[in-house]
Amino acid sequence: MPTKTVPAGNHTELVYQCRLPLSTQTLRYLTGLLGAHLKKIKSRWRKLPTGRITVIVLAALRHDQRLADLAGGNAVSRTTVDRWLKEMIDLLAARAPRLERVLAKIAREGGSVVLLDGSLMSTQRRTGLPMRRRWSAKHKRHGLLVIALTDIKGRLLWTSTARPARGSEITACRHDGLVSRLREAGLAAVADLGFVGLDDDTGDPAVITGYKKPKGKKLSPAKKLVNQLIAAERAVCEHAFAHLKNWRVLTRLRLDVKWATRLVRALMILNQHEIAR
Structure with a gap:
């Protein structure tokens, strides 16, 4: 009707x-x-x-x-x-500075340490092979991985190329030759456990990380203390990413x-x- x-x-x-x-x-x-x-x-x-x-x-x-x-x-x-x-x-x-200039400026000003971290930038979900590459098994969503360096006060100094989130943070750093450039500048980077294995030189590492807990075992008190000290130093780096994500365009990239x-x-x-x- x-x-x-x-x-x-x-x-x-x-x-x-x-x-x-x-x-x-x-x-x-x-x-x-x-x-x-x-x-x-x-x-x-x-x-x-x-x-x-x-x-x-x-x-x-x-x-x-x-x-x-x-x-x-x-x-x-x-x-x-x-x-x-x-x-x-x-x-x-x-106007964003290049990595070499950032590291050279820190060394010239008497700095010795930078903070290293990575973050996921969410993207919209679409079909096709590129979207499979953007799937992050760690975060369980699609996105792009960005590596950043900050100074000890938490100010963002440099950001890497945004790469598909399927790759690890270590792979992204190796694409930019981060370890060799840190050594050339005479600097060290403090990072979280996601960067363990990035620098193979255990005697004089350019990337300082904490200790992972062995499977079925416990960390010694000394190693726990080292992890706590590194986490305290890296807190300002987490704040830097939080300030960056106050720009809500990064909530889900359109x-x-x-x-x-x-x-x-x-x-x-x-x-x-x-x-x-």
Whole structure:
């Protein structure tokens, strides 16, 4: 039996305001960076002022706001917001330092130790072989593995290329030749038990880790104490990753994975400015 439905009425788009918990220093830095870039490429105009564009990009990165929603609230198209976001990621990622320069700077300033850790960046689940490579048996979800170095105060110094999570942290470090570069700079890295076996030189290791508990046995009191001391030193490294993941765009990456490395490095630069205020 046919039925008649009543129309819902006129469609109205609602726009709301949302607090963005970032400093004005970060906003000024990003606005100046974009303004200098537009001047360099001789861009005559944009649909919105540079300050407004910066706020839109920061909202996408900090709150993981959907680009279509940001576009609708600012009377621009989704592709325009997507282009602004990727342009800003490129500008920031280009300022991320290379590994050799980071290690050389620490050695030049009299440092002797850095902190090493890895973290999983979740991605959306899709079909196909690439997704099988992104499956992490440790975390039981799909994602990309990122290795990072921090100083003893917990400030992020360098992040690696984002690689499929199926590989281990040790494999990712060997791709970057991390151990040999640490030795060249005369530095050592303190890491967790996931990096046991990365450095085969037990006499003078460049990567210092704790002791794993043998199967069916217990650790001696001395080894337990060593593990506690290493864990205490590494606490600030865990805090650095926690600050990085305050950018909710990393909660579950919706961008194309080819942007993952540049995204993490861009957020590292933003984090440095936000923490240094």
